[in-house]
Amino acid sequence: MIGEPRLHEPECESTQLLLLGSGLPEGAVATTDHQTGGRGRLGRTWAEAPGTAVLLSVLLRPPAERRAPELTLVAAIAVALSVEDATGLAAQIRWPNDVMLARRKVAGILAELRGSEVVVGIGLNVNQAREELPADARTPAASLRTVTGHEHDRAALLESVLARLDDGYAAWRSDGLEALYDDLGSRDFLRGRRVRHEGEEAVATMIDRAGRLVLELPTGERRAVESGEIELVGET
Numbered sequence: 102m103i104g105e106p107r108l109h110e111p112e113c114e115s116t117q118l119l120l121l122g123s124g125l126p127e128g129a130v131a132t133t134d135h136q137t138g139g140r141g142r143l144g145r146t147w148a149e150a151p152g153t154a155v156l157l158s159v160l161l162r163p164p165a166e167r168r169a170p171e172l173t174l175v176a177a178i179a180v181a182l183s184v185e186d187a188t189g190l191a192a193q194i195r196w197p198n199d200v201m202l203a204r205r206k207v208a209g210i211l212a213e214l215r216g217s218e219v220v221v222g223i224g225l226n227v228n229q230a231r232e233e234l235p236a237d238a239r240t241p242a243a244s245l246r247t248v249t250g251h252e253h254d255r256a257a258l259l260e261s262v263l264a265r266l267d268d269g270y271a272a273w274r275s276d277g278l279e280a281l282y283d284d285l286g287s288r289d290f291l292r293g294r295r296v297r298h299e300g301e302e303a304v305a306t307m308i309d310r311a312g313r314l315v316l317e318l319p320t321g322e323r324r325a326v327e328s329g330e331i332e333l334v335g336e337t
């Protein structure tokens with residue numbers, strides 16, 4: 102059960118650090134109102150104005166037969182569904198770890214693997230004003246507030262994300278990504294877009310049923326990639 106036990110620190114360096122190597126049971130959740138050293142993907146930082154975001158980490162011990170990196174997508178689906186519930190707008194998933202609203206990033210997911218444990222961290226921009234969002238982010242950022250024009254209840258959003266994640270993780274544990282594929286494929290932000298991956302230009306055609314991004318190269322060759330940075334070509 103995701104959310105048992107729960108730890109809340111008004112401020113901490115990173116909620117990831119409250120769970121990594123903690124020995125807590127699977128499903129433990131750490132939350133905070135402000136991080137002083139928030140961690141992003143690929144060694145980047147994740148910063149927010151205090152009290153404006155939903156910041157959480159979840160400790161999971163997935164079964165050995167599952168592909169742990171898929172948990173980033175499992176979490177992204179949960180966040181996208183919660184964002185849709187809260188805003189009434191369609192959210193998308195920008196492979197591999199971003200949740201998009203109105204073509205801007207409103208949430209990022211960071212999955213850190215330690216042996217058989219995975220700590221999945223979620224940062225969801227909720228009530229930041231435009232000037233509180235990073236202006237120079239690689240992917241333009243938004244908050245639910247900047248998109249909808251009003252503030253949202255962070256506590257309710259946290260509960261919604263935990264409930265969606267609990268459902269999604271249970272389905273993924275028993276049936277893998279296949280169980281969630283409809284929710285994922287229909288929210289694929291990159292589908293049909295021109296992208297660059299490791300210096301090569303391609304068209305992103307789909308997220309496949311193993312959670313890989315399928316690229317079509319100018320030669321017509323199709324290649325499924327499992328990780329790496331995807332830049333948009335010719336648009337932001």
Ligand code: BTN
Binds near residue numbers: 114
């Ligand atoms: C990214 O987009 O690069 C991933 C960002 C993940 C941020 C969240 S906030 C809660 C948790 N604690 C962290 O230090 N990072 C994740």
